[in-house]
Amino acid sequence: xxxxxLTRERLTRAGAELADEVGFEQVTVSELARRFEVKVASLxxxxxxxxxxxxxxxxxxxxxxxxxxxAALAGRAGKDALTALADVYRDYAREHPGxxxxxxxxxxxxxxxxxxxxxxxxxxxxxxxxxxxxEPDQTHAVRLLGxxxxxxxxxxxxxxxxxxxxxxQESWTRILDALDSLLRNWPAA
Numbered sequence: 001x002x003x004x005x006l007t008r009e010r011l012t013r014a015g016a017e018l019a020d021e022v023g024f025e026q027v028t029v030s031e032l033a034r035r036f037e038v039k040v041a042s043l044x045x046x047x048x049x050x051x052x053x054x055x056x057x058x059x060x061x062x063x064x065x066x067x068x069x070x071a072a073l074a075g076r077a078g079k080d081a082l083t084a085l086a087d088v089y090r091d092y093a094r095e096h097p098g099x100x101x102x103x104x105x106x107x108x109x110x111x112x113x114x115x116x117x118x119x120x121x122x123x124x125x126x127x128x129x130x131x132x133x134x135e136p137d138q139t140h141a142v143r144l145l146g147x148x149x150x151x152x153x154x155x156x157x158x159x160x161x162x163x164x165x166x167x168x169q170e171s172w173t174r175i176l177d178a179l180d181s182l183l184r185n186w187p188a189a
Contacts, residue, residue, distance in 0.1 A: 007046065011043060011053065011056075013060070016060055016061065016098065018098070019099055023097075023101070024101035027053065029043050029050050032053065057105075058103060058115075061103040065088065065116070066116035066120055069119075069123050070119070070123065072087070073127070077127075082145075082183070083180075085124065086145075086176055089149045090152070093153040093157055124146070125142060128141050128183070133186055152175065
């Protein structure tokens with residue numbers, strides 16, 4: 001009997017969709033097998049285990065985010081570039097909450113080196129060159145931006161800003177204004 005056309009790529013994409021539906025932590029090989037109405041054993045020729053599946057979903061999410069970031073940054077600099085990249089992360093998290101969570105998954109050193117994580121770092125550093133930051137301040141700023149983007153998005157997704165005024169979009173805009181100001185006036189060591 002011919003199976004449902006299972007491939008690593010198809011299983012990864014289905015796992016990413018499942019993560020968006022039920023949460024990244026709930027993704028398992030068993031749940032994916034139920035979705036395809038196949039036995040779990042039939043998936044093991046494509047993925048080793050749930051950790052392998054989650055790693056593949058994380059790599060997919062990082063790649064999707066990097067592609068969106070590259071497209072959004074084209075032709076932009078300074079505050080426009082900062083805002084464009086920040087909005088990419090926020091919009092992606094809203095559209096794909098499970099995949100966004102997957103992008104935070106701890107990867108092995110080998111998987112991390114082969115991931116689009118380097119593209120994320122390069123995009124952020126390209127933005128920071130417009131602010132004339134040099135090392136080690138550039139690394140400090142990369143960490144600051146990542147922390148603010150991820151922290152805000154995570155709190156917003158959890159409903160942390162839904163019960164009070166002002167609207168979270170207004171806060172987001174003001175935070176990006178403040179980050180731009182900070183980057184233009186980075187404190188001396």
